[in-house]
Amino acid sequence: MLIDTVLAVLFTHGWLHFMFKEPRNITGPLKVILSALLVVMILSDLSIKFCLIHAGTYLLLLVTSVAIYRVSPFHPLAKFPGPVLNKITKLAGMQNSWGGHGHRNNHELHKKYGPIVRVGPNDLSIVDVDAVTSVLGANGLPKGRYYDARQDPNAPSNLIILREEPHAHRRRLWNRGLTPEALREYEAIIAKRASQVISQIQESKGDIDFASYVNYFTFDVMGDMAFGRGFNMITEGDKDGLWDTLERWAFSAAVISHMPWAVRLWEKLPAVSHELLKLRKFGFDCAMQRAKGGATSKDLWYHLSDEAGLEKEKPTLREVASDGALAVIAGADTTASALASLFWSLIRNPEVYKRLQNEIDTVYADHANPLSTEKHSKLVYLNACINETLRLYPPVPTNGPRQVWYGAGPHVVAGSAIPEGTQIYVPPYSLHRDPRYFSPNPETFIPERWLESDKTMNTLAFIPFSYGPANCVGRQMAKQEMLMFASVLLQNFTFSFAKGFDSDDWPNQMHDYFVTTRGPLLLHAEPRTI
Numbered sequence: 171m172l173i174d175t176v177l178a179v180l181f182t183h184g185w186l187h188f189m190f191k192e193p194r195n196i197t198g199p200l201k202v203i204l205s206a207l208l209v210v211m212i213l214s215d216l217s218i219k220f221c222l223i224h225a226g227t228y229l230l231l232l233v234t235s236v237a238i239y240r241v242s243p244f245h246p247l248a249k250f251p252g253p254v255l256n257k258i259t260k261l262a263g264m265q266n267s268w269g270g271h272g273h274r275n276n277h278e279l280h281k282k283y284g285p286i287v288r289v290g291p292n293d294l295s296i297v298d299v300d301a302v303t304s305v306l307g308a309n310g311l312p313k314g315r316y317y318d319a320r321q322d323p324n325a326p327s328n329l330i331i332l333r334e335e336p337h338a339h340r341r342r343l344w345n346r347g348l349t350p351e352a353l354r355e356y357e358a359i360i361a362k363r364a365s366q367v368i369s370q371i372q373e374s375k376g377d378i379d380f381a382s383y384v385n386y387f388t389f390d391v392m393g394d395m396a397f398g399r400g401f402n403m404i405t406e407g408d409k410d411g412l413w414d415t416l417e418r419w420a421f422s423a424a425v426i427s428h429m430p431w432a433v434r435l436w437e438k439l440p441a442v443s444h445e446l447l448k449l450r451k452f453g454f455d456c457a458m459q460r461a462k463g464g465a466t467s468k469d470l471w472y473h474l475s476d477e478a479g480l481e482k483e484k485p486t487l488r489e490v491a492s493d494g495a496l497a498v499i500a501g502a503d504t505t506a507s508a509l510a511s512l513f514w515s516l517i518r519n520p521e522v523y524k525r526l527q528n529e530i531d532t533v534y535a536d537h538a539n540p541l542s543t544e545k546h547s548k549l550v551y552l553n554a555c556i557n558e559t560l561r562l563y564p565p566v567p568t569n570g571p572r573q574v575w576y577g578a579g580p581h582v583v584a585g586s587a588i589p590e591g592t593q594i595y596v597p598p599y600s601l602h603r604d605p606r607y608f609s610p611n612p613e614t615f616i617p618e619r620w621l622e623s624d625k626t627m628n629t630l631a632f633i634p635f636s637y638g639p640a641n642c643v644g645r646q647m648a649k650q651e652m653l654m655f656a657s658v659l660l661q662n663f664t665f666s667f668a669k670g671f672d673s674d675d676w677p678n679q680m681h682d683y684f685v686t687t688r689g690p691l692l693l694h695a696e697p698r699t700i
């Protein structure tokens with residue numbers, strides 16, 4: 171009888187391996203497992219007790235067989251080093267994401283195992299500048315199955331989910347919405363929202379949670395920019411708990427992304443489906459209001475819905491709604507994270523703060539208004555501070571993986587042939603801290619490294635906005651927003667940490683859920699006489 175069970179296990183394992191490789195959907199593999207299980211149970215003498223014993227033995231042996239294969243020299247990724255648990259099961263990756271410190275844990279793994287680490291049964295993490303072009307670049311690889319968890323099953327795919335030709339087509343519309351000319355349209359939006367933040371800080375008598383202010387600022391800007399209307403979070407707070415919803419969704423998607431085959435089951439969990447529904451409703455409501463109400467200026471919606479009529483076929487309302495919601499999700503959290511990290515870094519480094527303050531006061535002497543982009547080319551040191559912040563605290567610290575095509579043979583990255591189907595991460599957090607590319611002191615905040623030629627600097631290894639055809643479409647908008655916001659705040663206030671605030675602990679509260687969630691950043695803002 172044991173022989174039957176072992177044969178059934180070998181048959182199932184072989185079938186699963188050759189037919190499904192790593193499945194995107196549970197139905198097919200489940201059918202194979204259940205059929206084999208049925209056979210095993212029928213071959214037992216049909217008493218309940220023996221049926222259960224054989225079923226249990228079958229499942230245990232199947233799991234053992236898969237585990238042994240994954241650590242064996244026969245596995246295609248056998249030559250790459252990594253922790254045994256990561257080689258055996260995706261649960262290790264899920265647990266890593268759950269804790270929110272996956273970026274740091276992986277960084278430690280790279281220190282231990284070198285530039286290529288096996289972080290999952292079929293996943294590698296590669297910290298090598300060659301991977302930037304060969305994985306993310308124009309002749310690189312498509313997004314991996316990890317991204318499936320970001321797809322709402324009841325909504326059309328948005329830009330971040332699409333791949334290849336459909337991606338390139340949709341990206342054209344996005345690019346039109348973020349040209350320098352389009353960005354000029356958004357300048358007034360940023361200026362209005364930044365002025366509101368100034369007024370709120372003035373009214374607050376100085377003690378503020380800076381992280382909330384930047385969250386609300388970026389959310390309102392993205393709402394104005396994407397849908398022609400903001401959410402008035404700066405003035406009214408987060409009445410609908412949208413920010414919490416976004417953070418919970420980010421956590422949930424980050425954890426389940428490691429097991430794309432379980433996504434549809436996961437989404438049936440009441441807590442998960444509730445957040446998904448809330449997000450979907452949010453996108454739909456914004457879209458309906460924009461579609462009915464129109465806009466007074468050319469917002470992103472104007473370009474995404476091709477109101478100018480430049481395409482043969484206009485995107486559907488539901489497609490534009492998905493992309494509009496993506497703009498808010500992708501653009502608000504990331505920029506807020508960068509701004510919060512920038513101010514934390516400045517206050518931790520008083521010499522840098524002082525030098526930057528001098529630059530702001532010189533460039534905007536005589537009460538000049540920083541809420542225009544005219545003098546941005548003169549903000550050389552602020553630019554360096556922003557780059558240094560994005561280097562040490564990239565708002566997307568690990569980024570999603572790309573996947574080697576099936577059927578096209580191995581893909582060579584950093585001199586190694588990577589087998590078909592492998593997902594490859596190129597984590598900005600570790601790349602940006604690699605002494606081969608940023609020296610000296612790669613883990614220290616030194617904006618001067620961006621300005622002085624005697625430092626080791628490989629800007630190809632600087633990828634806070636990713637790289638290649640699916641890089642961040644909003645990067646110029648983000649830069650513009652950060653320069654305007656930081657300069658006007660620094661012109662108006664002197665910031666310090668609030669009494670009792672544990673600034674050492676703040677980076678520990680940054681959680682890598684694809685984007686980063688952050689803890690409160692308690693500051694004191696002293697008005698400046700200008």
Ligand code: HEM
Nearest residue numbers: 329330500501504505508565566635636640642643644648
């Ligand atoms: C400091 C701010 C920002 C950072 C660090 C950042 C970072 C990134 C990164 C790393 C990606 C690639 C993700 C991937 O490979 O899956 C990305 C994609 C994207 N970002 Fe940003 N982003 C920022 C701001 C913005 C803003 C302001 C917008 C909106 C205008 C935006 C819209 C998008 C979109 C739509 C994509 C998907 C692009 C595609 O798949 O073709 N981002 N961003």
